[in-house]
Amino acid sequence: MKVLNKVLISLKLILLLVIISYCASNASEIDELVIEGEKEFQQRCALCHGEDAKGDGPYSFALVFKPADLTQLLIKNDGVFPFIEIYLVIDGREIVKSHGTRLMPIWGDRYNEETWSVVSPQYAKTLVRGRIFELLLYLYSIQEPKL
Numbered sequence: 001m002k003v004l005n006k007v008l009i010s011l012k013l014i015l016l017l018v019i020i021s022y023c024a025s026n027a028s029e030i031d032e033l034v035i036e037g038e039k040e041f042q043q044r045c046a047l048c049h050g051e052d053a054k055g056d057g058p059y060s061f062a063l064v065f066k067p068a069d070l071t072q073l074l075i076k077n078d079g080v081f082p083f084i085e086i087y088l089v090i091d092g093r094e095i096v097k098s099h100g101t102r103l104m105p106i107w108g109d110r111y112n113e114e115t116w117s118v119v120s121p122q123y124a125k126t127l128v129r130g131r132i133f134e135l136l137l138y139l140y141s142i143q144e145p146k147l
Contacts, residue, residue, distance in 0.1 A: 005093070009084055030137070037138025040131060045070075053142055074143040081140050090132050 042051065050057040053070040060067050074081055091111050111128050120127060 033134050034137050034141045037134035040135045071144045
């Protein structure tokens with residue numbers, strides 16, 4: 001079942017990438033998505049991962065587990081950006097010890113569609129997926145090149 005879920009998420013992300021690639025025919029639209037992802041990162045992730053995503057945020061000294069250097073994801077995955085794995089961590093399906101339990105991750109209910117359904121029941125999933133996708137685009141944009 002877990003594998004099937006990952007396959008379905010992979011297909012959804014691929015479809016989303018195709019749609020965005022088709023719709024964002026000029027670089028400025030992609031740049032805008034990356035900028036929004038950077039804003040999201042700075043608001044939700046930088047306290048632990050650092051402004052430059054190197055794992056040295058102002059709260060990192062107090063953590064039991066050192067935050068990951070998120071600029072090394074390509075290098076650590078043989079030149080392949082782990083979109084699915086990162087998506088699953090952000091949306092809460094994959095548990096990361098350093099993030100704590102899913103009951104109280106640092107970002108609270110930011111990526112929980114039930115939270116957004118109060119604001120916009122019709123578009124809750126889309127809001128959550130859009131936020132995560134912008135964050136993924138930003139993380140992809142800051143990857144250090146594989147040597």
